[in-house]
Amino acid sequence: MPAVTVLGLEGSANKVGAGLVRDGRVLSNPRRTFVPAPGQGFLPGQTARHHRGCVLAVLREALQEAGLEPADVDCVAYTKGPGMGAPLVTVAVVARTLAQLWNKPLLGVNHCVGHIEMGRLITGAQNPTVLYVSGGNTQVIAYSERRYRIFGETIDIAVGNCLDRFARVLKISNDPSPGYNIEQMAKKGQKLVELPYTVKGMDVSFSGILSHIEEVAHKMLASGECTPEDLCFSLQETLFAMLVEITERAMAHCGSQEALVVGGVGCNMRLQEMMRIMCAERGAKLFATDERFCIDNGAMIAQAGWEMFRTGQVTQLEDSWITQSAVWWGTPPDRGRAQQAPAQAAHGTQASESPWQHRRGQLSVRRR
Amino acid sequence: MEEAGAARAGLGFTLSVPFPSPLEAQIAHGSLAPDPEPRKGGISKELTVTENFLHVCWKADEARILRVSISSFLDHLSLVIQTMEMFGPPVPR
Numbered sequence: 001m002p003a004v005t006v007l008g009l010e011g012s013a014n015k016v017g018a019g020l021v022r023d024g025r026v027l028s029n030p031r032r033t034f035v036p037a038p039g040q041g042f043l044p045g046q047t048a049r050h051h052r053g054c055v056l057a058v059l060r061e062a063l064q065e066a067g068l069e070p071a072d073v074d075c076v077a078y079t080k081g082p083g084m085g086a087p088l089v090t091v092a093v094v095a096r097t098l099a100q101l102w103n104k105p106l107l108g109v110n111h112c113v114g115h116i117e118m119g120r121l122i123t124g125a126q127n128p129t130v131l132y133v134s135g136g137n138t139q140v141i142a143y144s145e146r147r148y149r150i151f152g153e154t155i156d157i158a159v160g161n162c163l164d165r166f167a168r169v170l171k172i173s174n175d176p177s178p179g180y181n182i183e184q185m186a187k188k189g190q191k192l193v194e195l196p197y198t199v200k201g202m203d204v205s206f207s208g209i210l211s212h213i214e215e216v217a218h219k220m221l222a223s224g225e226c227t228p229e230d231l232c233f234s235l236q237e238t239l240f241a242m243l244v245e246i247t248e249r250a251m252a253h254c255g256s257q258e259a260l261v262v263g264g265v266g267c268n269m270r271l272q273e274m275m276r277i278m279c280a281e282r283g284a285k286l287f288a289t290d291e292r293f294c295i296d297n298g299a300m301i302a303q304a305g306w307e308m309f310r311t312g313q314v315t316q317l318e319d320s321w322i323t324q325s326a327v328w329w330g331t332p333p334d335r336g337r338a339q340q341a342p343a344q345a346a347h348g349t350q351a352s353e354s355p356w357q358h359r360r361g362q363l364s365v366r367r368r
Numbered sequence: 369m370e371e372a373g374a375a376r377a378g379l380g381f382t383l384s385v386p387f388p389s390p391l392e393a394q395i396a397h398g399s400l401a402p403d404p405e406p407r408k409g410g411i412s413k414e415l416t417v418t419e420n421f422l423h424v425c426w427k428a429d430e431a432r433i434l435r436v437s438i439s440s441f442l443d444h445l446s447l448v449i450q451t452m453e454m455f456g457p458p459v460p461r
Contacts (some may be wrong), residue, residue, distance in 0.1 A: 052447050056454055070455055086440075089403050093444050096399040097451040101458045321402040 004309060007073045007098070008302025009059070011091035012083025012111050013136060014042045016051040018062035019299025020073070021306060024121055028065035029292060029299040030058050039171040041164060048086035055094055062298065070102055077305025080108030080315070081323035083136065088322035096320060107305035108315035111296075112137060112326060113148065117307055118300035119262040123287035129256040131247045131275070134263030134296075135160035135179075138204065138243070140250045151250040152202035159239050160265045162206040166235055169217050170228050177295075182232045183268050189233020191226050197238055202249055204242045209235070240271045244278045251284060260287040267294040379434050381426040385445065391458050393422045399448045400441070411437050 005022040017031035034050035036042045063069070078095030079088060092108075099106035116130055129151075130141040138154040157165075160179060167178030172185070196212050198205040213235060220226050226234075247259060259279050261272060272288050279286040293300060308314075387393040394417050401415045410429040415422065424441065428434035 048443075052443060055447075056450060060454070071459075085406050089444065090447065092403065093399050093447055094451050096402070097395060097448050098455060100395040100398050101452065101456050103459050103461065317398045317402060319402075321404060 004074045004306060005068065005072055006107070006302040006306045006309065007059075007062070007076050008109070008114075008298040008300065008305055009055070009076070009078040009091045009095050010111070010114070010296050010298045010301045011051045011055065011087045012079045012081070013087065013134075013296060014047050014050070015296040016055050016058060016087075016091065017296060017298035017301075018055070018059040019297055019302045020062050020066040020068060021299050021302035023306075024303070026299045026303075027068065028062045029297050030061040030065060031295070031297050032058055033176065035175045035177075038173050039168050040174070041168065044084045044086040047084060048090045051087050051090045055091060058298075059094070059098075070098075073102065073104060075099075075105040075107055075305060075309050075314075076102070077107040077109050077301050077308075079111045079114070079301055079322075080320065081111065082326040083111055083322075083324065085322065085324050088324070092320065092322050096317060100317075105309065105314040106317065106320060107308050107313070108320050109301045109304045109308065110326065111301075112139070112141075114300040114304040115262040116141065116143075116148065116260075117304040118293050118297075119260045119287065119289055121303055122289045122293055123260060125258050125260045125287040127256075128258035128260035128287060129247060129251045129254060130260045130262060131243060131266070132263045133159050133243060133261065133265035133271070135164055135265075137263060138206075140202070140247050142250065142254050142256070151253065152204070152246040155200065155203050155205050156207040157210065159204075159206055159243060160263070162210045162239060163235070163265070165210055166213055166217075166231075169214050170231070172228075177264070179265060179268065182236065183270065185229045186232040186236045186270065188229040189227070189231075191230040191234070192237060193220070193226050193230055193234040195234055195238045197242060199242050199245050202246055204246055206239070209238060236268070236270055240268075240274050243271065244274050247275065248278050248282070251282065257284045258287060259284060262289070262294065264295045267291045379426075379428045379431060381428075381434060381438060383424045383438075383441075385422045385424075387420045387422065388457075390417070390420045391461075392452060392456070393417045393420045395452070395458060396422045396445070396448050400444055405437060407433065407437075413437065413441070 003023045008019045010017045014034040015031055019029040020027040032054050034047050076095050076099040078092050132139045136158050138158040139150050140152040141148050141150055163182055164178045172178055172181045196209045198208050276286045397415050397417045405411050411433050413426045415424050
C-alpha cells in the first residue's frame with residue numbers, strides 16, 4: 001500500500017498548528033500561540049483574529065520543513081470540534097479551501113481523538129487508560145469495543161481552565177502558558193495550604209477549589225500566611241491528586257496495566273511524577289509525551305485523520321461544519337486493522353452513533 | 369444551513385463576489401457555506417453560485433446582528449481568497 005501523507009490543521013483554542021504526517025512519521029509540526037496579557041484569558045474573536053493572521057504562514061512553514069510540495073499531500077485533516085467556535089471556523093475554512101484546490105479528501109477530526117492517537121503513536125502504548133487533561137478537557141478514557149468510552153470526567157470546568165484562571169488572579173504571565181509558569185513557581189513552594197478536594201466517584205469537580213482559592217489568595221498573601229509559590233504548589237498537589245485518584249479508579253475497573261497522559265496539562269512534570277508513582281504501586285506503566293505533542297498541534301490532527309482515511313472515512317463538504325461540542329457523529333477509527341469500510345462510511349457521516357460513550361464503572365474503589 | 373425566524377426580518381443585504389473562474393467561486397462556496405451562523409436566531413444567510421460569482425444574501429432582524437455577521441463573513445472570505453492566492457490555482461479536474 002503506498003505511503004499516505006496527511007496535512008493536519010489545528011486551531012480549536014489559542015494554539016494554531018499545521019502538521020505533516022506520513023504513515024506514522026511526523027515530518028513537520030510548527031505551531032503559534034496567542035498569548036493574552038497577564039490577568040486575562042483569551043476570547044474567541046481575538047483568538048480567531050490571531051489564527052487568521054498566521055495560519056497560512058504556519059502551513060507554509062510545515063511544507064517547507066517537511067520538504068514537501070502541495071502535490072505531495074494526499075489528504076487534508078482539520079479539527080471539526082470540540083473547541084471554540086470562531087477559531088475552529090477560521091481553520092476549517094482554510095482546510096476546505098485547500099482540499100478543494102488540491103482536489104484531495106477532507107477529514108474532519110475530533111480534537112480529543114487527535115490527542116489520544118498521537119499519544120499512542122509517540123509512546124507506543126498498546127491499550128492504555130488515558131488521562132486527557134487540558135484547558136478545555138478533563139476526562140479519563142478507555143477504548144473498548146470500537147469506541148472511546150469516558151470513565152470519569154470533570155463535572156464542571158477542566159483542570160487546565162482552573163489553573164489558567166488561578167494564574168489570572170495572581171497576574172502570572174501567560175507566556176508561554178499560565179500552566180507552565182505555575183509549574184515553575186510551584187517548584188519553589190514550601191508550604192502546603194489546605195484546599196478543597198472534590199472527587200465524586202469516578203468524576204472530579206474544580207469550580208469549588210477555584211472559587212475558594214480566588215477568594216482566599218489575596219488575603220493569605222497580604223497576611224504573609226503563604227507565598228504565591230506556596231499557593232501554586234498547593235493547588236497543583238491538590239488538583240493532581242484528584243486526577244490520579246480518578247485515573248486509578250478507572251484502571252482498577254479495567255484491570256489496566258498502562259496509563260497515558262495527553263493534553264496540555266500532561267506536560268506538567270509533577271503530574272507525570274504523581275501518575276508514575278501511582279502506576280508503579282499498581283505494577284503498571286505510565287506513558288507521556290513532551291510539549292511538542294501534549295500541547296495542541298497539527299500533527300495530532302493529521303495522525304487521527306490518517307487513521308480515519310485508512311478505514312475509508314472522509315468528510316463531505318456539507319458535513320464539514322464545525323461544532324463546539326464533542327458529541328456529533330460517526331465512529332472513531334477501528335484501530336489495528338485497515339479494513340474495508342462499508343460504502344456508507346466512505347461517503348462520510350450520517351451515523352447515529354457517537355464516538356463518545358459514557359459508561360460508569362460498576363466498581364468504585366474507595367480510598368482514604 | 370438556514371436559520372428559522374429570519375423570515376420575519378426587516379433588513380437584508382446582498383453581496384456578489386467575482387472570482388477568476390466558476391470553479392473558484394464554487395470552491396469559495398464549499399469553504400464558506402458549511403458552518404451555521406453562531407447566533408441561533410434573528411439572522412440567516414444563503415450562499416449561491418452563478419457562473420464565476422458567489423452570492424451571499426442576508427436577512428436579519430436588527431442592524432447590529434446583520435453587521436456582525438457580514439463582518440465575520442468578510443474576514444472568512446478574505447482568508448479563503450488569501451489561501452487561493454497562496455496555494456491556487458485549483459488543480460485541473
